[in-house]
Amino acid sequence: MKRLLALMIFAATISVPVVMASPATDSLLAKYKSEGVSKIDASKAKSDWTKETKGEDGEMISCSTCHGTDFSKAGKHRKTHKVIDPLSTRVNTERFTDEKKIEKWFKRNCNDTWGRECTAQEKADFLTFLLAQ
Numbered sequence: 001m002k003r004l005l006a007l008m009i010f011a012a013t014i015s016v017p018v019v020m021a022s023p024a025t026d027s028l029l030a031k032y033k034s035e036g037v038s039k040i041d042a043s044k045a046k047s048d049w050t051k052e053t054k055g056e057d058g059e060m061i062s063c064s065t066c067h068g069t070d071f072s073k074a075g076k077h078r079k080t081h082k083v084i085d086p087l088s089t090r091v092n093t094e095r096f097t098d099e100k101k102i103e104k105w106f107k108r109n110c111n112d113t114w115g116r117e118c119t120a121q122e123k124a125d126f127l128t129f130l131l132a133q
């Protein structure tokens with residue numbers, strides 16, 4: 001009976017969608033929490049992802065302009081047209097494994113897209129949302 005129970009628990013765990021956290025994302029999320037984030041809202045990140053604002057050149061841009069909305073597919077840089085590897089950790093195991101890289105691109109991309117840095121709250125929301133893709 002005990003064995004059956006263990007098996008059932010095991011089966012339940014593997015059928016639940018896995019959030020692909022890494023030591024880098026655990027550490028970043030802890031940092032954002034220490035900066036005042038208490039409640040993460042991945043659905044806000046979902047709508048922020050496609051929220052368009054006017055870029056430097058007057059064109060409307062959002063995160064999805066370069067990364068798309070299908071995270072298992074490659075994106076394309078809107079200016080250089082360079083291919084951007086998929087953001088989904090399910091198809092790209094190198095994603096979100098380097099704390100410095102994540103922070104560097106949050107900084108650059110938020111500035112490019114919204115003309116300002118993202119707050120700790122926005123980054124925590126984005127990261128949680130992206131890890132679930």
Ligand code: HEC
Nearest residue numbers: 062063066077078084085095096101102105109110113126
């Ligand atoms: C102008 C094109 C462009 C836009 C717009 C853009 N990104 Fe990016 N993003 C890139 C490029 C280029 C990279 C670095 C190349 C790579 O990681 O494949 C990148 C990388 C990232 C990474 C790093 C992923 C990792 O593996 O560490 C994150 C996180 C990210 N972007 C989030 C965002 C968010 C959030 C927005 C919207 C606020 C956004 N991006 C908008 C082009 C863009």
